[in-house]
Amino acid sequence: MTPRLWILAASLFLAASLVVGALVGPVHIGLVDALQSAAARIPFLHVRTPLSPADEAILWDIRIPRVVLGALVGAMLATAGASYQGVFRNPLADPYLLGVAAGAGLGATLAVVYLRSIDFQNALPPAAFVGGAVAVVAAYAIGRSAGTGSGGATLVLAGVTVAAFFTAVQTFVQQQHSDTIQEVYSWILGRLPSSGWRDVVILLPYVVVALAGILLHRRLLDVLSVGDEEATSLGVNVGRVRLAVVLCATVGTAAAVAVSGLIGFVGIIVPHAIRLVAGPSYRLLLPLSILVGGGFLVLADVIARTALSPAELPIGVVTAFFGAPFFAVVLRTSRRMAA
Amino acid sequence: MSRLLTALLALLVVVPVAASGSQAAPAAVPHRIVSLSPTATESLFAIGAGPQVVAVDNQSDYPKQAPHTSLSGFTPNVEAIAGYKPDLVVASYDPNGLVATLRRLGIRVLVQDAATNLDGAYAQILALGRVTGHLPRATRLVASMKRQIAALVTKSTPRARGLTVFHELGPDLYTVTSSTFVGRVYSLFGLKNIADAADTAGSGGYPKLSAEYVVSQSPDIVVLADINCCAQSAKTVAARPGWSSVAAVKTGTIVRIDDSIASRWGPRIVNFVRAIAGALAHLRR
Numbered sequence: 001m002t003p004r005l006w007i008l009a010a011s012l013f014l015a016a017s018l019v020v021g022a023l024v025g026p027v028h029i030g031l032v033d034a035l036q037s038a039a040a041r042i043p044f045l046h047v048r049t050p051l052s053p054a055d056e057a058i059l060w061d062i063r064i065p066r067v068v069l070g071a072l073v074g075a076m077l078a079t080a081g082a083s084y085q086g087v088f089r090n091p092l093a094d095p096y097l098l099g100v101a102a103g104a105g106l107g108a109t110l111a112v113v114y115l116r117s118i119d120f121q122n123a124l125p126p127a128a129f130v131g132g133a134v135a136v137v138a139a140y141a142i143g144r145s146a147g148t149g150s151g152g153a154t155l156v157l158a159g160v161t162v163a164a165f166f167t168a169v170q171t172f173v174q175q176q177h178s179d180t181i182q183e184v185y186s187w188i189l190g191r192l193p194s195s196g197w198r199d200v201v202i203l204l205p206y207v208v209v210a211l212a213g214i215l216l217h218r219r220l221l222d223v224l225s226v227g228d229e230e231a232t233s234l235g236v237n238v239g240r241v242r243l244a245v246v247l248c249a250t251v252g253t254a255a256a257v258a259v260s261g262l263i264g265f266v267g268i269i270v271p272h273a274i275r276l277v278a279g280p281s282y283r284l285l286l287p288l289s290i291l292v293g294g295g296f297l298v299l300a301d302v303i304a305r306t307a308l309s310p311a312e313l314p315i316g317v318v319t320a321f322f323g324a325p326f327f328a329v330v331l332r333t334s335r336r337m338a339a
Numbered sequence: 340m341s342r343l344l345t346a347l348l349a350l351l352v353v354v355p356v357a358a359s360g361s362q363a364a365p366a367a368v369p370h371r372i373v374s375l376s377p378t379a380t381e382s383l384f385a386i387g388a389g390p391q392v393v394a395v396d397n398q399s400d401y402p403k404q405a406p407h408t409s410l411s412g413f414t415p416n417v418e419a420i421a422g423y424k425p426d427l428v429v430a431s432y433d434p435n436g437l438v439a440t441l442r443r444l445g446i447r448v449l450v451q452d453a454a455t456n457l458d459g460a461y462a463q464i465l466a467l468g469r470v471t472g473h474l475p476r477a478t479r480l481v482a483s484m485k486r487q488i489a490a491l492v493t494k495s496t497p498r499a500r501g502l503t504v505f506h507e508l509g510p511d512l513y514t515v516t517s518s519t520f521v522g523r524v525y526s527l528f529g530l531k532n533i534a535d536a537a538d539t540a541g542s543g544g545y546p547k548l549s550a551e552y553v554v555s556q557s558p559d560i561v562v563l564a565d566i567n568c569c570a571q572s573a574k575t576v577a578a579r580p581g582w583s584s585v586a587a588v589k590t591g592t593i594v595r596i597d598d599s600i601a602s603r604w605g606p607r608i609v610n611f612v613r614a615i616a617g618a619l620a621h622l623r624r
Binding site: 025026027053054055057058061062063065116175176179180183186191193194195196197198208306308309310311312 | 398411413414486507508511512514536537539546547549550551552554555567568569570578579580581582583584585
């Protein structure tokens with residue numbers, strides 16, 4: 001298939017996921033009713049919505065914002081994962097590699113524990129964002145001080161170190177306040193909040209800027225895949241490209257994590273699935289990751305919302321449940337290809 | 340034959356004596372009690388055993404005069420507990436073999452895990468009374484709780500007919516079904532709990548409902564048990580997307596209940612029942 005066809009197919013997948021996401025939920029809203037309700041929102045069309053005010057609110061204030069949020073988070077995590085794998089030439093790299101998850105987890109825990117008297121729902125996203133950013137900056141500083149080279153391996157090790165430390169502090173704080181376990185865990189397991197359009201508006205600028213920044217480097221990521229020395233001899237400033245891509249991916253991931261909690265595996269399985277079927281070129285991989293990642297997370301959330309309806313599953317459970325077996329297959333295949 | 344008869348006769352005599360003996364001389368009344376259970380702490384003070392309590396865990400925040408410490412009931416440190424030289428430890432969990440370890444140190448342990456219904460809660464208060472030497476007062480307390488709850492329920496049940504309730508444990512919509520202790524309180528009134536549709540085996544009675552389901556069910560009463568943990572209020576609930584159409588929001592029937600009252604099964608359960616009765620009176624005024 002040509003790249004253009006791949007993009008078309010992935011766009012259709014995303015569109016189909018969005019439609020499924022908007023139509024499927026614990027409350028039944030039919031396709032025709034939903035379309036009429038949408039038409040009623042277009043001015044001068046004079047269509048009246050067939051839905052009750054409650055169903056209108058469910059469709060437009062609860063379900064559709066959550067679907068859009070899922071698409072943004074999924075696109076961001078998948079693309080960030082793909083770019084991390086590119087700049088570190090490490091197939092196991094995921095968006096949380098440099099400690100952003102551990103840092104955001106600590107930030108979120110501190111917000112839940114120490115800001116209980118105010119509405120911590122509002123304080124949690126900025127706290128998680130700051131925590132994630134601090135962790136990655138710390139990892140970068142440690143990695144730089146240890147010297148660069150060997151494809152960013154020192155940076156990865158610094159990330160692991162920082163993540164371990166932040167996780168330890170997070171666990172300690174949580175142990176001291178065991179009554180907050182429920183709120184903290186609900187964030188750690190990952191969930192798309194039903195918070196209306198507010199979180200979409202908060203997240204959108206970060207995701208747009210981060211994705212644009214990453215896409216601008218898609219050709220350079222292809223060059224980078226041949227190795228640091230070769231890329232340097234081709235005139236690429238490897239360190240600068242790595243820093244720019246990591247910066248974009250991290251800011252976007254921190255923003256996504258701040259709203260949705262720690263949703264695992266999207267950043268690993270989506271890029272790898274795309275590599276398997278459409279090839280490894282970042283010029284195609286990155287746009288496809290945006291489209292497929294968004295669609296994948298929307299579908300995962302449909303399962304999270306409906307599998308135990310009217311109860312909900314944490315979405316992180318869904319992505320890992322389907323992600324882990326898939327990842328095992330990817331590992332087997334890639335080992336066989338290497339052998 | 341006669342030897343057998345003698346033995347039987349001896350048994351007949353000895354058994355009642357042994358039985359009455361164990362009643363006449365109970366184990367010594369404890370004077371250094373450590374409570375690792377917030378519910379037990381409340382009950383101990385309510386039955387007059389407060390002066391015998393030397394330490395309570397970090398979750399025991401009621402009553403104020405309880406000897407608060409940093410002891411943890413979730414991740415207990417046996418040395419720290421033993422350091423208070425207790426002659427009785429009351430716990431609601433038994434993590435990491437806590438009970439066996441304490442008993443090995445010669446400390447009496449009473450485990451009172453979460454009651455699943457009111458009778459279980461009453462039995463625990465009576466058991467505490469028996470162990471601490473305050474049985475008469477515990478009996479009076481239980482009788483008074485029963486009387487108050489019965490009066491509130493009798494008065495309010497006609498008002499509750501056909502009404503639905505949603506009990507919120509957190510703003511992420513974790514809730515309780517009718518199979519839990521709190522859920523049974525709503526059943527007393529005959530209220531229909533909207534979470535019962537989600538009462539699968541896996542939820543353990545505490546499912547997380549989806550927002551669109553709660554809005555579509557439009558419960559008549561919303562009970563907020565997350566006013567302390569999560570600063571929720573009638574205002575924050577009304578401001579949630581889609582919730583303005585919920586019946587309880589329209590009628591202002593949003594009950595605020597102290598998180599700790601609604602998560603324990605002690606004497607203050609009467610306050611909880613009274614709050615629900617108050618909401619029903621408000622609705623049917």
